[in-house]
Amino acid sequence: MLRYLTAGESHGIALTAIIEGMPAGLDLTAEYINTQLSRRQQGYGRGGRMQIETDKVELLSGVRGGKTLGSPISLQIKNRDWSNWSAIMAAGEADLTSRTVVVPRPGHGDLAGHIKYGHQDLRNILERASARETAARVAACTVGRRLIEHYGMEITSHVIRIGSVEAPRSSLENIKAHAPQSVLLCADADAEAAMIKEIDQAKENGDSLGGVFEIIVRHVPVGLGSHVHWDRKLDGRLAGALMSIQAIKGVEIGLGFRAASLPGSQVHDEIFSNGTGFIRGSNNAGGIEAGITNGEDIVIRAAMKPIATLYNPLRSINLENGQEDKAAIERSDICAVPAAAVVAEAVVAFELASAFLEKFSGDSIPEIDKRCRGEI
Ligand SMILES: Cc1cc2nc3c(=O)[nH]c(=O)nc-3n(C[C@H](O)[C@H](O)[C@H](O)COP(=O)(O)O)c2cc1C
Numbered sequence: 001m002l003r004y005l006t007a008g009e010s011h012g013i014a015l016t017a018i019i020e021g022m023p024a025g026l027d028l029t030a031e032y033i034n035t036q037l038s039r040r041q042q043g044y045g046r047g048g049r050m051q052i053e054t055d056k057v058e059l060l061s062g063v064r065g066g067k068t069l070g071s072p073i074s075l076q077i078k079n080r081d082w083s084n085w086s087a088i089m090a091a092g093e094a095d096l097t098s099r100t101v102v103v104p105r106p107g108h109g110d111l112a113g114h115i116k117y118g119h120q121d122l123r124n125i126l127e128r129a130s131a132r133e134t135a136a137r138v139a140a141c142t143v144g145r146r147l148i149e150h151y152g153m154e155i156t157s158h159v160i161r162i163g164s165v166e167a168p169r170s171s172l173e174n175i176k177a178h179a180p181q182s183v184l185l186c187a188d189a190d191a192e193a194a195m196i197k198e199i200d201q202a203k204e205n206g207d208s209l210g211g212v213f214e215i216i217v218r219h220v221p222v223g224l225g226s227h228v229h230w231d232r233k234l235d236g237r238l239a240g241a242l243m244s245i246q247a248i249k250g251v252e253i254g255l256g257f258r259a260a261s262l263p264g265s266q267v268h269d270e271i272f273s274n275g276t277g278f279i280r281g282s283n284n285a286g287g288i289e290a291g292i293t294n295g296e297d298i299v300i301r302a303a304m305k306p307i308a309t310l311y312n313p314l315r316s317i318n319l320e321n322g323q324e325d326k327a328a329i330e331r332s333d334i335c336a337v338p339a340a341a342v343v344a345e346a347v348v349a350f351e352l353a354s355a356f357l358e359k360f361s362g363d364s365i366p367e368i369d370k371r372c373r374g375e376i
Pocket residue numbers: 047107108109129130131134245246247248305307308309331332333334336339340343
């Protein structure tokens with residue numbers, strides 16, 4: 001079974017992760033993971049923290065000579081910002097510093113976390129609720145991405161909405177050509193210019209923005225996931241992985257919500273024969289039917305809500321005196337949709353790697369290769 005755990009506070013010394021269940025013999029380097037960590041740090045609308053961090057992974061175990069050993073892979077990303085926070089992070093609730101957070105931000109984990117865990121200093125919640133955790137998550141899940149790429153799958157994403165600006169539908173060629181270079185991962189230059197304007201306006205207003213991105217996976221083998229049990233259905237697993245990303249509030253596969261308003265004749269993908277196999281007339285299912293990949297591209301969209309911390313703060317209650325107050329603000333992103341899209345690619349890749357290993361299991365890459373070729 002492939003699985004991972006992450007640990008670490010946003011302003012703590014480092015983030016760590018352990019990945020268990022990767023077979024031996026997979027090419028894996030820190031540089032490969034660093035490329036994804038760097039992508040995650042980009043995107044117009046991010047706050048001051050991204051100027052401080054330059055995320056680099058250290059592989060601590062499970063890899064030797066650029067190949068996985070089959071043993072647990074552990075890794076670490078140092079928080080460069082920690083040197084600015086070490087005293088605050090060392091202080092307990094008994095010796096509260098001036099950086100104590102006592103006015104919960106609507107939309108963040110502060111109030112629910114306070115009620116659940118009883119911490120008086122909301123920092124004890126926000127440090128772990130923070131999407132800083134997604135740096136460790138991207139590093140861990142990129143190990144899964146390496147596996148699916150080794151077996152020929154390709155994963156990409158692009159931003160299709162920021163606030164009220166929606167990009168026109170894009171061809172995969174356009175996404176590949178434009179989105180990787182664009183500051184917002186949007187495949188349409190005009191839409192991107194309008195999105196940037198909207199982010200600038202939100203910043204001026206002390207407000208924040210969310211949006212929608214799309215993930216596409218190509219060359220997916222038929223038969224990953226299964227219809228036989230709820231927790232083996234790949235669509236459910238992918239949706240769960242995506243919804244676990246901070247601020248993701250909706251996921252749709254293929255036509256998604258649009259399918260609900262159309263008749264079946266305009267939704268379901270007709271089946272034809274090309275002589276050697278089956279081909280489909282369309283891909284409205286987004287590559288998954290009954291929880292099983294059908295060989296078409298996997299197409300998933302996810303919606304991110306606007307960032308919770310506002311420079312023009314919303315009304316809240318001060319937990320020290322019970323009086324109405326303005327929500328806490330130290331520093332924040334205005335919009336982080338492109339970064340979330342990179343995190344989403346990573347978690348989708350990991351879920352696919354997990355489903356791939358369930359189908360073509362093996363302790364080493366050569367053994368899995370044989371199984372893929374039908375030799376064992
Ligand atoms: C890449 C990324 C960056 C984020 N940056 C911020 C931020 O700067 N300020 C903020 O309040 N929320 C930010 N968030 C969202 C919060 O982490 C999230 O809203 C919070 O943890 C509560 O979880 P929920 O929105 O899933 O309910 C970010 C999310 C992502 C994915």
